[in-house]
Amino acid sequence: xxxxxxxxxxxxxxxxxxxxxxxxxxxxxxxxxxxxxxxxxxxxxxxxxxxxxxxxxxxxxxxxxxxxxxxxxxxxxxxxxxxxxxxxxxxxxxxxxxxxxxxxxxxxxxxx
Amino acid sequence: xxxxxxxxxxxxxxxxxxxxxxxxxxxxxxxxxxxxxxxxxxxxxxxxxxxxxxxxxxxxxxxxxxxxxxxxxxxxxxxxxxxxxxxxxxxxxxxxxxxxxxxxxxxxxxxxxxxxx
Numbered sequence: 001x002x003x004x005x006x007x008x009x010x011x012x013x014x015x016x017x018x019x020x021x022x023x024x025x026x027x028x029x030x031x032x033x034x035x036x037x038x039x040x041x042x043x044x045x046x047x048x049x050x051x052x053x054x055x056x057x058x059x060x061x062x063x064x065x066x067x068x069x070x071x072x073x074x075x076x077x078x079x080x081x082x083x084x085x086x087x088x089x090x091x092x093x094x095x096x097x098x099x100x101x102x103x104x105x106x107x108x109x110x111x112x
Numbered sequence: 113x114x115x116x117x118x119x120x121x122x123x124x125x126x127x128x129x130x131x132x133x134x135x136x137x138x139x140x141x142x143x144x145x146x147x148x149x150x151x152x153x154x155x156x157x158x159x160x161x162x163x164x165x166x167x168x169x170x171x172x173x174x175x176x177x178x179x180x181x182x183x184x185x186x187x188x189x190x191x192x193x194x195x196x197x198x199x200x201x202x203x204x205x206x207x208x209x210x211x212x213x214x215x216x217x218x219x220x221x222x223x224x225x226x227x228x229x
Binding site: 033035041042043044045048058088090092099100101102103105106 | 147162216217221
């Protein structure tokens with residue numbers, strides 16, 4: 001069955017370190033998204049991609065970057081982790097005309 | 113700018129009762145889509161139901177229905193005959209049309225629904 005996976009599921013890191021969160025989907029979807037979820041804010045869009053070599057900034061992109069070298073993967077990098085980036089991160093993909101998004105299981109990141 | 117508002121941060125409902133979760137939206141687009149997602153305590157995001165702005169009938173999926181009132185810009189989720197397993201966080205979301213044929217989705221802040229036995 002097609003799916004979308006994220007790794008690691010849990011990560012603890014220190015302020016200032018570079019961290020990369022992986023997202024891999026086997027739906028063959030062109031569209032991929034990264035969100036962060038914090039209490040009281042719902043899900044906020046960090047970056048998104050409409051295809052290979054395409055990346056776009058969302059509403060909370062500062063301190064994050066993504067790259068899209070193939071259809072299946074959209075890794076999210078925190079260049080220099082900050083405590084304010086402690087959050088749960090969700091990756092999602094979509095392809096259908098309705099643009100319904102399928103979500104990965106999430107990665108809980110703690111920055112100490 | 114597009115915006116989704118969920119005014120009920122939390123709700124308690126007795127098992128087997130129907131429940132309505134409120135959602136209002138703001139957009140200047142004529143073509144848009146509205147979604148509801150469920151997030152149980154385990155954390156995953158589960159798609160429940162979709163309503164297109166040009167759909168004439170309200171969407172239904174099993175016990176879920178979407179009460180779409182376009183003029184009022186509301187898209188309330190109705191769960192009939194609630195069950196204990198319906199206890200979760202519920203997010204309303206709207207498809208925002210991007211510069212290409214694809215688009216991104218914006219989310220409301222969510223409503224936490226608790227079902228009492």
